[in-house]
Amino acid sequence: MVLKLYGFTTSTCTLRVAVVLKEKNVPFEFIPVDLTKGAHKAPEFTAYQPFGQVPYIDDNGLILYESRAICRYIAAKYASQGTPLLPTDPTATALFEQAASTETSNYDPFVSGLAWELKFAMWFGGKTDEARAKLLQSQLSAKLDVYNVILGKQKYLAGNDITLADLFHLPYGSVLLGIGLDEFSSRPNVARWWKDISSRASWEAVKGGI
């Protein structure tokens, strides 16, 4: 049975899973969940994903949610096909985990917060909290200065090979660029890295929506 991906066509977290499926050449069936109609809060959905969030997968009866967990599962299950995205030796694995954790604590809170304030809040009848957006942008800026140092010494976030940690940055990074917030171009090493990961065929294939 082909893997089923339940998500929203342009949702950041759904696209995070989709880009990894593409990198690993894993066929999948996309089942749209209409967030605009609250389908993610319906009992038929929350029975599988109790937090009422997209995406989740059904891989032959194994239900899994949280996009980064799904990505790790796919990268491990299909280690021998497509692009290697998880290292195997202990030192490289530790440095991958350092990079993956860096994305979750030193990138995601700021980019997702900005994406909410500057784009998504309005979808749900809210408005931009300008002070909060300004704070988040200055915090993001400081973090990306550090990324610029790290990426001046190595090609990707975990070392000289691409890993899941790099790909995890794509969805929110793209949302911000799409609304004109570019904190990448002014930082040469970050710009180089961003250009590399965002021009991969796997991302080109899904970035406009599944």
Place this chain on the structure above:
Amino acid sequence: MVKLYGFSGSTCTRLVALICKEKDIPYELTSVNLTKGEQKNPSFVAIQPFGQVPYIDDDGFILYESRAIARYLIKKYPNQGTPLIPSDPKAEALFEQAASIETFNFTAFVSGIVFEKVFKPRRGLQPNEERVQELLASLKPKLDAYDLILSKQKYLAGDSVTLADLAHLPYGTAFYGPAGFAEVFESRPNLSRWWKDISSRPAWLAVKDGA
């Protein structure tokens, strides 16, 4: 011996200390005084470029980000102490799901609340109560989902404790105690049962008041 560079009271430093206790890994804490801004010194930033604690030096191998350090130590010592990350692929996937839940559906909100209610007052700053209420409003439905999950299984990834459960302890303890929100856990029976279980583990009791 693992050299842990951090601050005794820091949440993230205590997570690493907790894992060392669970896994019977001896460690030596070198203090980086956050109240004096030592984590921003150039000599520190040369090693931890984000200027954050903790990092470890394990026989010359430098690693930062507390959850990464925890995973590294757990994988390095699979045969001693408590098993904290499963190796079976399905169980491991459910562990990764639980680990992600902790980061995005718990700590994302709880750390903000703890920052306002506990850390800011320590520096003589006033909490932003509106922000606290916003964060609580987001957190409570998440904890309802926790209560549902924990009605069906003992721990967040299944019936065995994992790193995903333990990662809740540093910020969760500050939320429950000093921030004054014990009732938010206590009013959810399964969550409360799970909280009592993990927060009474000897390894946590050994480090909760200082790494």
